[in-house]
Amino acid sequence: MDVKEKLGAIEAVLFASGEPVELFRLSEACQVDAGALPSMIRLINERYDDCGSGICIKKLDSSYQMCTREEFAPQIRAALETKRSAPLSNAAMEVLTIIAYNQPVSKGFVENVRGIDSSSVINNLLEKGLVEEAGRLDVPGKPLIYRTTAVFLRSFGLGSVSELPPLPGQTADETNIEES
């Protein structure tokens, strides 16, 4: 590897790891002499400075970490904000209603009803504050159970969960037909 390749490798490793990487580990993985590493990092940072890059490499104790430049914090925040106002996906809507109409329920309940892994959808609803944890079920494994929140009620213009719209075909007759 020539120097150019070594610089590329250092960048790639720091990017992929996310967390701070110990100097010795970085030098070993990129086959760079530990003594030469600081000056190579300096080279990369100078290049970043020259072009006004949005990222830089910081030294923390004996580790290095790639991070964003502080001055771009507003744009990063704005990008998160746009994500926040994205409408719910079909899957999210479906999981939300299963929780709403049957709460409190475990993830297992949701997944068995839908027949598909729903972890990421539930995490997404938790992040949006539409559902919350409501303790654990008293069965082996003690699974977490979930219920809807005040944010949920507000988002759907409801005063309480008792005001949830009736489900179509919930009459006694229809359930009989379904079972037959």
Next chain:
Amino acid sequence: MDVKEKLGAIEAVLFASGEPVELFRLSEACQVDAGALPSMIRLINERYDDCGSGICIKKLDSSYQMCTREEFAPQIRAALETKRSAPLSNAAMEVLTIIAYNQPVSKGFVENVRGIDSSSVINNLLEKGLVEEAGRLDVPGKPLIYRTTAVFLRSFGLGSVSELPPLPGQTADETNIEES
């Protein structure tokens, strides 16, 4: 903000997000005209190319994601102490191919083509993030339908599903199919 700053902001947002960021979100957050964004991304990538950087920006459908370059995989694996993950199984590749070329499709469609139950393979692909739910089919039973994801595009070096290799035998005669 001048162009240099905008380029820096794009880099910072993509770095911080980690995940693919939709074009409109990126343009909104960095206050860049959506039409001008592709050429700005190209500028950044050219700069990366020139200095042999370890990272690059990939276009995945209508999103952009920052990732490492393939050639630095050995150094990253060494630093993160991860083993090369096993390639996809034949069964997984078959299911993925059926979904990719016919999306969105139900599990029933996949099983029809393969002639065998494919639930666990689909679940595995969902877990790996290579496919995702795309709603339900409006037929009795309302089966879930699936489509490929940005992870799929990135994993196969595609910018969009329209770049999928042409199906074999679509132009050639059927004797070719037999032999392969």
Next chain:
Amino acid sequence: MTSISFKLEVFEGPLDLLLSLISRHKLNICDIEISKLLEQYLIYIDQAQEQNLELAGEFLEMAARLIYIKTAYLLPRPEEAEQLKKELEGALIEYSLCKVAAKKLAESFVGNSIFVRSPMHIKADMTYRLVHDPSCLAAAYSGISRKSVRTEMTRMSAESKINSVVKRRIVSVMSKVVHILRELYATGEACMDTLYKGVTDRSARVATFLAVLELTKSGRITISDDNMTIYFKGRKDREKQWMSRKNSAL
């Protein structure tokens, strides 16, 4: 039974197995010889069972399908058989296309060489702020099977604690062969219906059906003209005689 020392190839499914047999025996995928294919298919199934290879129920279903097509050809008007054969050929061509495409796609896999980073932890209020009409909640529920909701509710209230993985039971043809022969050793004959009595499992029914065919093929049993009764033919010397009769009949 001779013990087999080689390891059987494992297939992705019955179509995969059929494609392999077609290429191995140089059959024409666009005009398959059903008899030959069926013969080879059953040989594989038997070997798999002898080696205790777990075969999915679909393999037995395909055997039954092939047998059905073959039988349909014996009817005076073989149009249905032609149709069924065409359908099978169509499915095989489609699946072979899929396999080729999958192989091609796999070549461009770079998924384990490209790395991405996980999102930075930034404290931000991610609370949902869009407002919807409550009616869309009921609408979103329309894809949910009420039956599975009720099942889950019952399961929960019954506190059935283990998240059971439902697995389809697979019944081997050999076990049914043994079962039928045991029945016949005692009386020498048995009513066909009694073989299926109380057998509700699809896989078990298919296995019983295949076992009867298997025993007929090897000449261990014969079936009455009205297909109601089977007779035990213990004597091996009659086997050859019967086989030649069967071959001329087909």
